[in-house]
């Protein structure tokens with residue numbers, strides 16, 4: 704089984720989880736990057752990123768160095784922005800062949816409600832079987848991320 708972990712991460716939390724998940728699965732990693740950079744300050748990120756979510760902005764992605772179609776299964780990771788998945792992930796899912804390969808999804812949030820985010824992304828993923836909601840390293844409860852990742856990757860390895 705050839706697996707690819709695809710993710711977007713602005714401040715490193717989703718990246719940290721993506722690396723752990725890829726290691727547990729023996730999977731390759733692909734980081735999504737937008738052509739236009741996000742601002743550096745958190746306040747500006749909230750304004751720009753929040754606005755992009757509200758207006759359903761689909762950003763241009765930098766060229767990817769992996770051929771996603773060559774993989775059997777994709778594990779997708781997204782931070783939660785404004786209770787939804789991020790614009791870069793929505794841009795990636797415009798490729799319907801790639802969207803069909805996604806079986807598993809992991810989210811990073813600061814502790815807000817992830818139900819809406821899950822709903823907005825899952826309707827684009829016809830073959831989704833597993834999902835896990837993880838917490839930002841600054842949030843209470845993030846110490847459980849490791850155990851959640853272990854059970855998430857075990858399900859994937861068992862083909863569930």
Ligand SMILES: Cc1cc2nc3c(=O)[nH]c(=O)nc-3n(C[C@H](O)[C@H](O)[C@H](O)COP(=O)(O)O)c2cc1C
Nearest residue numbers: 712713714715716717752782785786813814815839
């Ligand atoms: C633009 C923006 C909007 C956000 N909106 C939410 C939100 O609605 N709910 C929440 O729990 N966290 C929200 N967060 C926090 C991130 O989901 C959280 O910090 C996550 O760990 C970031 O992942 P990253 O470090 O991989 O970028 C938001 C962060 C940003 C930058």
